[in-house]
Amino acid sequence: MSANILIVAEHDGARLNLSTAKCVTCARALSGANISVLVCAADAGAVAAQAAQLPGVSRVITLENPANRHALAAVLAPQIVALAGPFTHLLGPSTTFGKDLMARVAGLLGAPQVSDIMAIDSATRFRRPIYAGNAILTVESSGEGKLVGTVRTASFEAAAGAGSAPIEKLSVDVPLPTHTRFVSVSAAKSERPDLQTAARVISGGRALGSAEGFKLLYSLADKLGAAVGASRAAVDAGYAPNEMQVGQTGKIIAPELYMAVGISGAIQHLTGIKDARTIVAINKDGEAPIFEVADIGLVGDLFQIIPEIERLIG
Amino acid sequence: MKRILVGIKRVVDYNVRIRVKPDGSGVITEGVKMSVNPFDEIALEEALRIKERGAAEEVIVATVGPADCQTQLRTALAMGADRALHVTADGIIEPLIAARALLKLIEREQPMLVILGKQAIDDDNGQTGQVLAALWNRPQATYASRLEISGDTARVTREVDAGLETLEVDLPAVITTDLRLNEPRYVKLPDIMKAKKKPLETLPLTSLGVEPQQQLKLVRFEPPPQRQKGIKVKDAAELVDALRKKGLL
Numbered sequence: 001m002s003a004n005i006l007i008v009a010e011h012d013g014a015r016l017n018l019s020t021a022k023c024v025t026c027a028r029a030l031s032g033a034n035i036s037v038l039v040c041a042a043d044a045g046a047v048a049a050q051a052a053q054l055p056g057v058s059r060v061i062t063l064e065n066p067a068n069r070h071a072l073a074a075v076l077a078p079q080i081v082a083l084a085g086p087f088t089h090l091l092g093p094s095t096t097f098g099k100d101l102m103a104r105v106a107g108l109l110g111a112p113q114v115s116d117i118m119a120i121d122s123a124t125r126f127r128r129p130i131y132a133g134n135a136i137l138t139v140e141s142s143g144e145g146k147l148v149g150t151v152r153t154a155s156f157e158a159a160a161g162a163g164s165a166p167i168e169k170l171s172v173d174v175p176l177p178t179h180t181r182f183v184s185v186s187a188a189k190s191e192r193p194d195l196q197t198a199a200r201v202i203s204g205g206r207a208l209g210s211a212e213g214f215k216l217l218y219s220l221a222d223k224l225g226a227a228v229g230a231s232r233a234a235v236d237a238g239y240a241p242n243e244m245q246v247g248q249t250g251k252i253i254a255p256e257l258y259m260a261v262g263i264s265g266a267i268q269h270l271t272g273i274k275d276a277r278t279i280v281a282i283n284k285d286g287e288a289p290i291f292e293v294a295d296i297g298l299v300g301d302l303f304q305i306i307p308e309i310e311r312l313i314g
Numbered sequence: 315m316k317r318i319l320v321g322i323k324r325v326v327d328y329n330v331r332i333r334v335k336p337d338g339s340g341v342i343t344e345g346v347k348m349s350v351n352p353f354d355e356i357a358l359e360e361a362l363r364i365k366e367r368g369a370a371e372e373v374i375v376a377t378v379g380p381a382d383c384q385t386q387l388r389t390a391l392a393m394g395a396d397r398a399l400h401v402t403a404d405g406i407i408e409p410l411i412a413a414r415a416l417l418k419l420i421e422r423e424q425p426m427l428v429i430l431g432k433q434a435i436d437d438d439n440g441q442t443g444q445v446l447a448a449l450w451n452r453p454q455a456t457y458a459s460r461l462e463i464s465g466d467t468a469r470v471t472r473e474v475d476a477g478l479e480t481l482e483v484d485l486p487a488v489i490t491t492d493l494r495l496n497e498p499r500y501v502k503l504p505d506i507m508k509a510k511k512k513p514l515e516t517l518p519l520t521s522l523g524v525e526p527q528q529q530l531k532l533v534r535f536e537p538p539p540q541r542q543k544g545i546k547v548k549d550a551a552e553l554v555d556a557l558r559k560k561g562l563l
Binding site: 007012035051061072074077078095096097099100101103104105106107108111112113114115116117125129130131132133134135137138139140141142166177179181182184185186187196200214232235241242243248249251257274278279280283291292294295296297299300301304305308309312313 | 326331332334336341353358408410413428432435436437438439440441443444445446447448449450452453454455456457459469472473474475476477478480481482483484485487493494507522529531532533534535536537538540545547548549550551552553555556557560562563
């Protein structure tokens with residue numbers, strides 16, 4: 001029996017998150033898989049149109065409901081379960097959206113979930129990191145019943161191309177809970193590229209010394225068209241907001257170029273950058289563990305080095 | 315009585331360097347320091363603070379696992395939990411089974427709040443809280459960095475990819491903790507002595523009517539691929555040159 005995969009799209013109401021395109025790439029690793037993308041929204045039109053262009057997607061399903069304006073797992077999960085019938089696999093991205101939602105779906109289904117899928121070997125065999133990426137585990141499902149999964153986005157390229165899947169508007173008749181209510185989301189507005197998808201990322205650690213110190217990085221990042229990240233230590237110290245945190249409990253990213261500035265390289269940080277193509281480390285302590293994983297290391301004072309790099313690249 | 319139930323998992327201590335067994339059957343845990351999962355410590359700390367503010371009367375800690383887990387339950391009692399429930403089971407406990415067991419404890423104890431860590435640092439599954447909330451048909455607020463209780467509702471600030479999201483949930487609810495929710499207290503020696511006298515109840519998993527089925531087979535453990543050793547440059551100019559040569563600037 002070939003796999004019939006439902007991918008739950010992540011979006012902000014207007015734009016499809018790139019994490020969805022990465023889920024599609026993951027699903028396409030199963031040859032012959034039938035791939036559907038589900039868009040739950042108050043008004044799904046724009047997002048569904050973007051999802052329909054993803055190559056390899058055979059159809060886009062929309063569930064429109066005013067209750068879907070904000071992605072509340074308790075509200076979305078019963079709707080997903082209501083149309084899960086024909087599907088063998090239900091996938092979402094391993095982002096805070098997907099991790100929150102898919103495990104609730106798995107709970108309602110009584111189905112097993114494979115978290116953080118980094119490779120699909122077959123319809124029943126998957127690889128995933130455990131112990132903060134210090135071991136890779138191959139797991140196998142029975143092939144009976146449904147399987148839920150979250151896709152480790154740093155392990156897959158975003159599917160791109162010009163698909164033209166049909167869009168099907170569905171509705172489900174399930175009671176939706178009102179016990180969980182969205183209040184607000186505070187996100188800093190930034191003109192810089194999105195940290196999770198940027199080709200270049202510059203991250204700062206506690207050595208930046210202050211929120212003021214991070215301005216050095218913002219300035220260089222703007223010259224390079226880079227996103228700015230931060231270590232847990234820098235976020236804990238209040239130098240940068242939580243959405244900038246890179247690492248096991250922050251964002252797991254895979255840019256072409258990652259520059260770690262004043263970051264010692266705790267294991268939980270390295271977990272978040274392992275898939276970066278090139279890692280540059282700048283740190284005054286030559287013994288810092290970050291140099292163990294860096295492709296290019298520079299020992300020295302970041303407060304001199306960063307402005308100099310900026311001057312050199314003009 | 316207003317109770318808070320906190321889930322505790324025994325895991326390899328976060329400072330231990332993880333090594334995969336040569337035969338690929340697991341990671342080496344013999345002779346390795348075991349601890350309370352750090353996110354669960356945060357969960358317990360939050361529960362204790364809520365109790366200390368007078369918004370709850372009793373904090374219960376619970377775990378599902380083999381006999382060894384009692385050490386971590388005693389640690390939790392020493393931190394300040396009032397009593398402990400040990401659901402005994404051997405082998406792999408998948409999130410669904412842990413959640414089914416916790417649901418049985420919920421039915422018995424009727425807590426106003428259940429607080430769990432957002433993930434365990436061994437299997438990194440990050441599922442149990444959400445699965446439990448689904449089985450219980452109650453709200454979930456994952457990745458909490460701030461929690462305020464007022465009457466029958468809780469306002470929870472969550473660390474999400476976009477920034478900070480605030481939800482309001484009706485109680486009872488399941489909360490899972492993120493790192494910045496609080497800093498757990500240290501256990502003091504007299505508290506360790508006192509904890510020995512606190513109640514710790516043992517309940518076999520099957521006595522709760524939960525079958526320990528395993529749905530995912532663990533086929534093989536491998537060490538992760540290593541990155542190749544890089545080069546050192548001496549100054550900013552050499553760094554810029556090296557990046558230009560790689561076509562990265």
